[in-house]
Amino acid sequence: MPELPEVETIRRALEKQALGCRITNLIVLRKDYIQTGLKQISSLKGLPIEAIGRRGKILAVHLTGGWILLHHLGMSGRILLKRSNEPIDPHTHIRILLDDGVWEIRQCDARRFGYLAVMRESDLDRFSPWTRLGVDALDLRLSVFCDLLRQRKQPIKSFLLDQRPVAGLGNIYADESLFRAGIHPLRPAGSLSREETKYLLQSIQHVLRESISAGGSTINDYQSLDGSLGEFQRQHRVYGKAGDPCPNCGALIEKIIVGGRSAHFCRKCQSADATRIFMEQKENR
DNA sequence: ATGATTTCCTGTAGGC
């Protein structure tokens, strides 16, 4: 499930490999994978790739002339650089042929929760999946984080997964950040002290940076641009580790459902009475 | 209005 570190890993690889390349053709193998801009695709031929950006989990490929490709990978999406003569994976939905005639960028996505959106940069502010995105988690500052958390009653875990206030965290890095900050996933977001908020922010940014250095986390599907796998899953402490001993205290890692998503945590290391506080607040309403 | 639930989709893991 590509989250910020995985998308950033792909972004860096793409910057190295494809910046300045001209798009000779964009082939759509599955039309309903194009979120918006299907009709405009023919006007992209011949345009060079000018810059490659990212906001949260969205990869933004800027072309000359103000065109932009927004790639979202959902949870099983991949962006791969392949030779054009290589066989096409059955779940390949997009092929972007490059001007060397040898290489192409492919977007593959078995579960199809991802998409490609094509538009002019001037239309970005009318594309809600983009405009709704909050501040990128790596750019978040403490004062802003405090303001965002204030008054919120939802569990901190749910807050972290919501891309509208802060963009980039998914289930893996939300759980790993909360563990490293010693904060229970059910804690009401607005109940965090300034100290806890500071520590959580540090944990989030530390975990994200460490993961980027390790090329992201590969659980099932994730691959980088060249098909290589991430290594950060080796440093996961709680995600996917229900029933294992906590690396900190040895108590068993638990898995609960928060906001319809699995949440992995250590009851002992992540404030023991947090659940009670949450439940009391819920009952008082 | 807020939070909880459902929906999309397919590969894989687990149970019997």
Add this chain to the structure above:
DNA sequence: TGCCTACAGGAAATCA
């Protein structure tokens, strides 16, 4: 061994 079900989840829609 093989089938069948449950589960994984990003984000939008829908429900309560």
